Amino acid sequence: MFAVVNIAGFQEKVEEGMKLRVPLQDAESGAKVVFDKVYLIAKSEEDVTVGKPFVSGASVEVKVLSHGRGEKIRVFKMRRRKRYRRVKGHKQDFTQVEVVKIKA
Numbered sequence: 001m002f003a004v005v006n007i008a009g010f011q012e013k014v015e016e017g018m019k020l021r022v023p024l025q026d027a028e029s030g031a032k033v034v035f036d037k038v039y040l041i042a043k044s045e046e047d048v049t050v051g052k053p054f055v056s057g058a059s060v061e062v063k064v065l066s067h068g069r070g071e072k073i074r075v076f077k078m079r080r081r082k083r084y085r086r087v088k089g090h091k092q093d094f095t096q097v098e099v100v101k102i103k104a
Contacts, residue, residue, distance in 0.1 A: 001015065001016065001024070001042065001044075001053045001097055001102060002014065002015045002040075002042050002102075003015075003039075003042070003102050004038070004039045004040040004059055005037060005051050005057070006026060006037035006038075006039065007023070008023040008025070008034065009023075010022070010023070012100045014046060014060060015099065015102075016099055016100070016101065016102055017098070019096065019097070019098045019099075020028055020057065020097060020099075021070075021094040021095070021096055021097075023037045023072070023092075023095070024067065024093040024095050024097050025095040027032055027064045029063050029065065029067065029089050029096070030064065031063070032063055032100065033062050033064060033097070034060070034062075035059065035060045036054075036060075037050065037054070038054055038060045038101045039054060040046050040055070040098075041055055041058055041102065041104050043104065055104075056102075057104075058102075058103060058104055060099060060101070060102050061099075061101040061102075061103065062098060062099050063097065063100050064095060064096075064099040065097060066095070067093070067094070067095050067096070067097055068092055068093070068094055068095075068096065069091040069092065070094055071091070072089050072090070072091050073089070073091075074087060074088070074089055075087070075088045075089070075090065076092060096104075
């Protein structure tokens with residue numbers, strides 16, 4: 001059984017017991033968070049429910065494991081022949097969650 005759910009503006013395909021990184025959530029470690037914007041639920045190959053745009057009454061419950069920062073990326077800008085170079089770094093904040101239950 002899996003579901004496609006909207007988490008902070010991103011569509012994620014989730015299954016029970018799955019651990020994933022999502023954009024930073026305003027919740028403490030160990031807290032349970034419920035996402036109710038579910039686009040699709042598939043219980044089997046034949047039993048698929050697609051929402052218009054969301055499946056009514058469906059939700060995904062997750063447990064917050066930890067918060068952290070991702071790997072550093074470097075953004076480099078340059079204008080040729082003009083002696084212009086800029087380097088910026090960025091680290092994205094994330095929340096590690098585990099899917100506890102998919103309610104159809």
